[in-house]
Amino acid sequence: MTYSKARRRPPIHMIDIEADRLTDLALAAEEQNPPVSRLLLDEIERAKIHGASRIASDVVTMRSTVRFVDAATGREHSYELVYPNEADIAAGRISIMTPVGAGxxxxxxxxxxxxxxxDGRERELKIVSVRQAAQTC
Structure with a gap:
């Protein structure tokens, strides 16, 4: 996969517990899915890490529902970002271990x-809205 280093990636924020779990997940997937594993590890490394209570409500976190536009097609998509075992694209749940999920x-x-x-082609994804999942105890 190629990525244009000419354009800086925007700053990102992650929840500490999620960053730890995602690191473990990406490391475990290095052999089966090296490109996505590397992309996700790079994102975790550059993220500003926060406790769950300190993360802004407009940040894409695990189990949040995100609406975004693919600039190449102009199509708007809405998916809940989930762990691989919960993924079901037909039900609107996209895995973190896909290129789009990691992005x-x-x-x-x-x-x-x-x-x-x-396919390794760069696409511009623009976040339209983020809805956080209801908190469960």
């Missing part, structure tokens, strides 16, 4: 990112 984590409403798709 969405940590972004805020209004931010855009150039991100490689499954």
């Amino acid at each position: 969405l984590i940590g972004l805020r409403e209004g931010q855009s990112i150039l991100w490689p798709d499954r």
Whole structure:
């Protein structure tokens, strides 16, 4: 996959517990899915890490629902970002271990990112809105 270093990626934010779990997940997937594993590890490394109570509500976190536009097609998509075992694209749940899922984590409403798709082509994804999942005890 190629990524244009000419355009800086926007700042991102992650929840500490999620960053730890995602690091473990990406490391475990290095052999089966090296490109996405590397993309996700790079994002975790550059993220500003916060406790869950300190993360802004407009940040894409695990289990949040994110609406975004693919600038190449102009199509708007809405997905809940989930762990691989919960993924079901037909039900609107996208895995963090897909190129798009790894690209969405940590972004805020209004931010855009150039991100490689499954074929290695860069696409601009622009976050329209973020809705956080209801908190469960």
